[in-house]
Amino acid sequence: MKDKSILIEKIVKRILWFLLSMLILSIAVFYFARLAPGDPLQSYYGDAVESMTSTELDAARVRLGLDGPIAFQYVKWISNAAQGDFGLSLKYKMPALNVITPLIGNTLILGGVAYILVFALAIILALFCAMHEDTWIDRIICKVGTAAYYIPAFWLGVVLVLIFSVNLGWLPSSGAYDIGKSNDLPNRIQHMILPLTVMILSHLWYYAYMIRNKLLDEIRKEYVLLAKSKGCTKSEIVIKHCFRNVAPTIVNIMAISIPHVLSGTFIAEAVFNYPGIGALSVTSAKYHDYNLLMLIVMITGVMVVSSSIIAQFINEAIDPRMKLTEVSAWKETSQTNSL
């Protein structure tokens, strides 16, 4: 009974926090985006804006929601957004939502698969390394992993294209699928192999190393000794005992790593000419396409904030101690999460 009311209260609290974060985020981005020098009208009209009269310009601003003080613009934007109208993309000259819709799927598929693979592999690698801490194999994996992580993703992409598309001709160099094959799964997978490889190689070690270190901390805890004195094998201890205990941390890392992996799709999309919102967001920022930018930021924001809420619930299921404290996902993870 009491548990239930606590749960409801918690959910309400989370949702409120969620809304508040999105509000703050949108205000901040809205404001900062508009600080940039350069005329958004130029994105819309191109160089023709030069020859427009000031009345024409004013009229255009009103039409595009670019008139009045920023606060006024924001209020207009948010009240429209609340009704599902995210405004016109200045560059693409159609509703921002329409620009995003055909592309978001691509990014989610690419990012999602990369995300799953990165973490699946990272966990496997981390478990392996933790079990073989400080042996030659662990050291080699650490060194190779570090190097792979530091190879600039764009560079790696180009090298892969050169080898696998140009020289060997095994894999396509660009796009999401071949012409007319949008429903052909094998074809889609083929197109994803290279971008995925780049994304995995450039993220894998970051997370593998993080998880490995968490596991190393864990195998220094006393319960490991108890498990060992029970007669458990090394792998049983690491997988059944330690891994379970770092799982909440991993879930948290996963929750906050979404923007990181998304950043990865930016580069993969650029290198492999893979249509998606990654490349789109770069363009939208460069072209002062405010509405598009806001929409993209809102989408990633929603994904991150909601996934950290989900992460918290998952964690409570794994580890009931978490219920006692309101842990923010961000506090839990170590290392810098840049890029």
Added chain:
Amino acid sequence: DKKSTDGSDLSNTLVYAGEADESINPIINKSELSNIIFSGLMKYDATGQPIVDLAESYTYDEGSMTYTFKLRNGVKWQDGEPFTAQDVVFTYDKLTKDTTLSASVLSNYTDITKVEAIDDKTVAITLSQFNAAMLNNFTIGIIPKHLLDGQDLTTASFNQNPVGTGRYKFVEWDKTGATITLEKNEAYYDKIPNIDRVVYKTVAVENTKALMLESGEADLAWLNANYAEKFRGKDGYTNIDFTTADYRAVSMDYRTDFWINNKDSVGVLNDAIDKDAVVKSVLNNEGCTAYSPIQLNAFGGNTAADIYSYDLNKFAQEMQTLGWVKGDDGIYERNGQKFHFTIQVRDYEEERIDIANVVSKQLKEAGVDMEIVLVTKFDWKSGYNGFLSGYAVEFDPDALYAQFTTDGSANTMKYSNPVVDNLLTQARHEKDVTARKDLYGQFEVAFSQQPASVLIAYLDGNYVSISGLKGLDTKRVLGHHAVGVMWNIEDWTLSK
């Protein structure tokens, strides 16, 4: 047959890799696709002369300054609706009356005072004064009234779903796959193309186009000279090198104080730039040095305008004459002002960055500090002193009017030279062709003496295709970014 409709049989589909486009609409922007989906009253022939297209014939009445177009019979929009004079009126009304529209072509049509449909198949267009380039301007594609009436042309969903009267009809814009599919217009009123379908793949990065050609994902693409070089002599590929009227220049922004004060010192920069070296290195010799903006136009090419040459001694002398003195850092100074100016260069155009780099270095050695700022889109408000420009005047030289006359609609550099204004206005309204050519020749000289920009080089249009693609005709001088390659697409054949 069924195979060709399921989309995966590409044996008679031309895959073209090109730059990304936001909308396909001849009024908003001229692109390869809008050229073949839409058709205008007139079109260009192989030599770049306007000939009739949707119009069966036309007459010009000098007294009333009225063009009367007789339209073809039986032309249908690609959605099946009949094409009528109302569509023409609608299009030209848009071009002349719609205030929400702001396209760079608009100033070509300011001379039009009245457009009316005399009957279903006849349109009369009245001008305020004679305009020698008007027939050129009538090549603009006609848009369907029944689909666009009452809509905002800039944002209409039509732009992503165009319906025209051209050789190819729009099938699908697959944004997820970044392809635009066209199918040949079986109901086309003229020669129906051989190639069933054209798939336009939009590509953001230049080298991707080359990669796609290499890996067989594209059949035809325009590459920069360096990438095109890779395919030369390679099995299975053909290099098709067009001449283009596309030149690169360092254009100055005369709004900025620096050039207001130093207008006299633009031309002299030509002497300090080894344009040959630029052509050889950056352009891989695919192009030529430039001295006039209409050097390769039928009306241009007055060698008398070629008054500069790479000569550092001469440069030094000229600079001295102009009153510039070298400072301690090796940079010229005058009236306490360094010869330092900034130019903006768009970051996605490799050859422009390279040109800017080399030119900047050469100028630096001569004592002029040209600073390069990379931008994604040109910004006219941040006070840069210039930009690395590219223009092409491939058809009527009247295009110069918008660019170089004071207050011209494309005069982004705010260049103002009364002599040029005068010559270009005269030429615009000159009916006699030789007299016109003479006027443009004079313009070239006048321009050279007080140039708006330091012209560097003309670029060749280096297309690369798979060997199975035949029929591309290099007779035509192409435009900016080598646009116009598909001018005779109906004659192309493809075998893969």
Added chain:
Amino acid sequence: MRSETILSVSHLKQHFQINKDFIIKAVDGVSFQIEKGEVFGLVGETGSGKSTIARTIMGIYPATQGEVCFKGNKISDKKVYHKYKNDIHKNMQIIFQDSAAALNPRMTVEEIIIEPIIVNKLIKDKKEIQKKVASLLLEVGLDDTDKNKYPTEISGGQRQRVAIARCLSTSPDLIIADEPIASLDVSIQAQIITLFQKLQREHGFSFLLIAHDLSIIKFICDKVGVMLNGRIMEIGPTEEVFSNPTHPYTQSLLSAMPVPDPIYERNKVLINYDVRSAIKEAEMVELSPKHSVLNNFQSLVV
């Protein structure tokens, strides 16, 4: 002459609000006094609130209710605390259980010892400070060469001596020692206890000694309070409490105290005390002028 009361704690409550529905009543109405030169012992099991009392007295946590008077000043009041801040900082010092945690590992022994002097700006002259350090080291039985070592480089017993030296450096009137020897070896424990005894005898320091080892309390304390669940169950002169434990909890605690005597130990019978049997509303009952017990059990016959 009536002895001077150095610290008096009355009806002190310290409640921690964990969340809306959950309050930990770490200290729930505790009163006691410490006279000058007296050693007052607090015993009780883990979580009974001993450390919380110590910290509340030190002003680390603001008291929820009740008052703490140091030398007659009600320092649980913020204003009063600020007024007497300097005096409190100088005259009330604390020693913690875990010497490794209580000494900054990045400071040398010397730096640690002089920290209170520096912070309170008691001595300014460098030479004087040097002298002070030497005398303090001598006092707690450390070698002069130890002063440049870091806490990790010396043993636990030595560390605890450093902690003691630090707290002696301002010659405080009251030393609060929160389980100062629990982490030490038997042989070292004896050394530290002896040191405490010496200090008390020679300087007349007053001590609030917190421990859970009854034998030590019995050995060194003049007065003892037995705590359970944030309340004092029994308080009185050590002799009396140990010879005449009245509260069943005290009895159970005493019976559980291990004695190094195999035969005695094997035959000893534990006295169990079920906390749940306690009566909620209860008052302290005086058994003798100084010995009182919390009357929350049935069988008390006064």
Added chain:
Amino acid sequence: MEGNFSDQFVVVGANYKTYQVKVKKLTLRERITGKPIISIIVLGIIILGCVFAEQVYNHDPTSFYLENLNEPPGSEFYFGTDSLGRDIYSMIWYGGRVSILIGLLGMAIITVIGVVYGCLSGTANKEIDSIMMRIPELINSIPTLLLILLLTSIMGAQNILKISFVIGITGWCGLARIVRSEVRQIRSSEYVIAAKSMGGGFFHIMKKHLIPNFISTIMFVVVSSIGLSMSMESTLSFLGLGLPVDVVSWGSMLSLANKALLSNTWWVIIFPGIFLITTLVCITNIAYYFRKETNKRESYL
């Protein structure tokens, strides 16, 4: 020595002889094992080369040798030239300076912001702390690249300072979190409580207790942030958000990858890549070392 029995069995009491614990003198080899010596040496060489670039290079790194386009490595141009005839060898030393400078500046900004913010948050009360911790959380919910894009477009033309600033200002969150949790831990540690109860003020505690104690923990992050800043710079160059074109850096050299690989001039791309990756790996090795040092406990496995 076979002494006299009765001598030996005489009570002499404690401390009759002192016994000095023999601590093994470590050989040089033992002292350096486990330390990232090779990384330090290699990094040292690279840094020295970059610092004394003027002495090391044999061509003007900013010149275009238009007669020598795409020259393969040889005796004239050790690492070859690129498509505009720039000497790769000279550019590497010259450009390394910029890259390393950006790395260091980025690190400095990350460290300053991270430490100050972390300390403030760590010492603040619960409410302020929880608000302060939400801010990096929010910042982190936008992809960093997008954030950097936004900032660069706000700031206009790039230069070394600006780019380091942008990298720094988007990269401090992780460090701040670590500092905060360290400060939280340290500030509830008993030596800080003791210092407080003896009247130590905030700055005293900060200077004497907090900073010296978390410095070793954050070394790992601090050192890695040099590498992260450097690799971020190269990514930005690739996305066209890098330094002005006339400023040579490893990032800007690498971003020519696309072009060079298509024209088979591998040297243009391999050499800066090798230098960048080697430097980053060295830096990371050093960082890993710091990390290991702070966690020396033995594994129970």
Added chain:
Amino acid sequence: MEEPMLQLKNLSVSFDTKNGEVEAVRDVSLSLNKGEILAIVGESGCGKTVMSQSVLKLLPKTSRIKQGRIIVDGEDITDYKEKDMRKLRGGVLSMVFQDPMTTLNPTIPIGKQITESIIKHNKVSKEEAKKRGIEMLNLVGINKPEEMFSLQPHFFSGGMRQRCVLAIALASKPKILFADEATTALDVTVQAKILDLLLDIRDKTGISIVFISHDLGVVAKLADRVAVMYAGKIVEIGTAEEVFYDPRHPYVWGLMSALPSMTKTGKSLATIPGVPPVMLNPPPGDAFAVRNKFALAIDYDKMPPMYQISPTHYAATWLLDEKAPKIERPILLKRMD
């Protein structure tokens, strides 16, 4: 005589560290009979933990058994590899650690942690294992074991957790239980209960227990025999009565007199000056000599042998040598009434 359950013969264990060899256990011999409780006392760092963990081979890789043999239930396990040890651990040898708060895996239900070992060693079904697990919880005195079975450790108090740890250790019916400071972290009242429980279990199951502690009081309650360690060596071993009432080694005297409960209130404690030695290259003679006011000259040079005082009582001090001067023991344990 019955074969002892555990025998250590001249066992020495060292660690290789950067600064040299740490001789944590030096030449230790002892034996443990079935159903016997042997207590090992000694100060921090004297090698108690290392000695017991070396039997289960739980020590880190830097350690090595320098000499000696370990014989468990008649079987020499000194050279057993990890794989063989795994069968012994939990099944024959079992261990309880000091801190019940950290030795349990916080995220795994208690029941699962108990049955893990049962399933491992006995090849029984899950239900069977659960039944046994509940039995075990019952045995260690946990109320409502069925309910507790599926709860995670954080629902339990310290004393209950230590009972759970005990249940885990006993789950697959080991023959020898090592309890390394198993009650140190607990309150005296809880500690006393756990000690009773251990005695009870010994009586019920006949298990042999090695009980490690530094608290002489606790040892007095529990131990049949007591071994006192100092600096990696056993300095005195004997039955509890012998060691407590008739200690022979000056270190044990020192320990006893340092106990407050052995001293009259008001008197000052007899302290042992100095600190225990570092185990890095320990001195050649008796390591306690430097702190020993009764040290003989020979103590500084030569390791004393084990002198036998009674069939069960041994001590390693030169004072027991016939040539040594007779020394009055400073204190005599007065037996409590």
